[in-house]
Each structure stands twice: as C-alpha cells, then as structure tokens.
Amino acid sequence: MIEVEGLVVSRGGRRVIEGCDFVVPKGGILAVLGANGVGKTTLLMTLIGVHRPDAGRCTVGGRTGYVPQLYDVAFSYTAMDIALMGRARHVGLFGAPRQRDYAVVRRFFALMGIADLEERTFNTLSGGQRQLVMIAQALASECEVLILDEPCAALDYKNQRIVIDLLDRLSREHDLTVVFTTHAPQHAVEIASDVLLMYPSAPPLGGARADVLNAANLSALYGVPIGRADFVGREAYTYAPLYGHAGDTAR
Numbered sequence: 001m002i003e004v005e006g007l008v009v010s011r012g013g014r015r016v017i018e019g020c021d022f023v024v025p026k027g028g029i030l031a032v033l034g035a036n037g038v039g040k041t042t043l044l045m046t047l048i049g050v051h052r053p054d055a056g057r058c059t060v061g062g063r064t065g066y067v068p069q070l071y072d073v074a075f076s077y078t079a080m081d082i083a084l085m086g087r088a089r090h091v092g093l094f095g096a097p098r099q100r101d102y103a104v105v106r107r108f109f110a111l112m113g114i115a116d117l118e119e120r121t122f123n124t125l126s127g128g129q130r131q132l133v134m135i136a137q138a139l140a141s142e143c144e145v146l147i148l149d150e151p152c153a154a155l156d157y158k159n160q161r162i163v164i165d166l167l168d169r170l171s172r173e174h175d176l177t178v179v180f181t182t183h184a185p186q187h188a189v190e191i192a193s194d195v196l197l198m199y200p201s202a203p204p205l206g207g208a209r210a211d212v213l214n215a216a217n218l219s220a221l222y223g224v225p226i227g228r229a230d231f232v233g234r235e236a237y238t239y240a241p242l243y244g245h246a247g248d249t250a251r
C-alpha cells in the first residue's frame, strides 16, 4: 500500500510537486501521466526515498523494487548478472547466487520472452532489451511494491503488451502494488486501478481510473485535443492530427 499526503517536492530550488495526495491499495496499479518535465520521475524518486519532500508525508508499505528510465553499467555484465542483482537481498552481502536465484531470474526472462539474451553483454543490448532486463531484475527481487519509470518507453508493441500484461497478472495473482509513469494513456486504460494526472501549474488530480481518465482531462493535461474512441469494443484515446497526411490531399 502507498499513501501520499500533502506532498511538496522541489528540484534545483523550484517547486516541482505541490499538494499531491493519493492512495494506492495493496495490489493496486497507479498510472502517472503528465507532460515532459512535469515531475513524474521526481515523484517516483521521492517514493523510493531518493528525494526528500519539503513537506507532506509519503509512506510505501513493503519491499520496493525500482526500474529506472535509462540504465547503463560501467562493466561488462551479462543480462543474467544484471538481473541477478535483483536477488541481492536473498543472496546476502558475501554470498553467491544459488540455483533458486537463477531459476527465479530465468522464470521472468521466459515470461518476458528474453531467455535468449541471458548470456549477452548488457551494454550491447538495445534500449528496449535493456528495459526488459531491468524489469526482470526488479521482479526477481520478489518485491511487494514495484515502481517503474516509463517501463514501455523503448518497447515495440508486442513487448509493451508483454510488460503491461505481466504487471496486470502480478498485481492480480500476487497482490503486487505497482506505480508506473507513461506517456501512453492506453496503458492506464488497460491495467490501472488508479490514475494520477500531473499538471505543470495545478495540483495533481488523482483517483479511480474511471473517474479521472477521460478525454477532457487528457486534453487539458497535454494541451492538445484528445478524443475518445472505441477500439475493438474497448475504451481508447487518441490525439487529433495537426495536419492531414500529404497523401490525403488532392493533387
């Protein structure tokens, strides 16, 4: 469970988050949406204790895993080495990973369709492949709360599906509490129980997905007209194109 009350956070001497309140129940999924630079990463870093709030309260109940937006490592670790780092609290400070640790990582690699990357050097993987390995690392920690910064940003449609479905499944079957940021409202439509909309000059708006996620709020959030459509019988959002495609005009 996560409880945030009256949260105020500054970066570089400037207030970035002001008056943020929300609750995510155990097993809930919160999607955080907002324009570039509005403070989504700042909020996540505050949840995991990296940034200190100027005011307010922020309680995260349970072992927490974090998946950053971008990740590079200094040494030639393999994808397996990187994912095994998620097992640190199970392995202990001077211990070596055991059979079970490998088995846990391999289970998530298989679920995410990246079993073939196990022996590859992490830094030679594509951005999307690295993102999948980092998510496997966090899941391998067997955390109770998982916080992910744009987990699908570098992923193709199929891999977005895999990650979004996996988060949904883990929250349903293992009561995993999830917070993720995204620039794709569709990810919120698909799995979020709760949504937090972060505005540049107004307090964030949070609540149950059905109450908060709608075309009017999304249009105000991004400053472009966003419409609701139904896509194969499901709620979907899309922004209106600014210009017609060149091929649409009469020649």
Ligand SMILES: Nc1ncnc2c1ncn2[C@@H]1O[C@H](COP(=O)(O)OP(=O)(O)OP(=O)(O)O)[C@@H](O)[C@H]1O
Pocket: 011, 012, 016, 034, 035, 036, 037, 038, 039, 040, 041, 042, 043
């Ligand atoms: N190290 C820093 N020092 C000063 N200001 C910072 C620092 N890091 C971020 N900021 C500022 O804090 C604000 C919030 O940044 P943050 O990274 O939280 O935004 P975001 O919503 O995650 O953006 P994006 O969608 O582009 O990832 C921005 O205005 C940014 O310029």
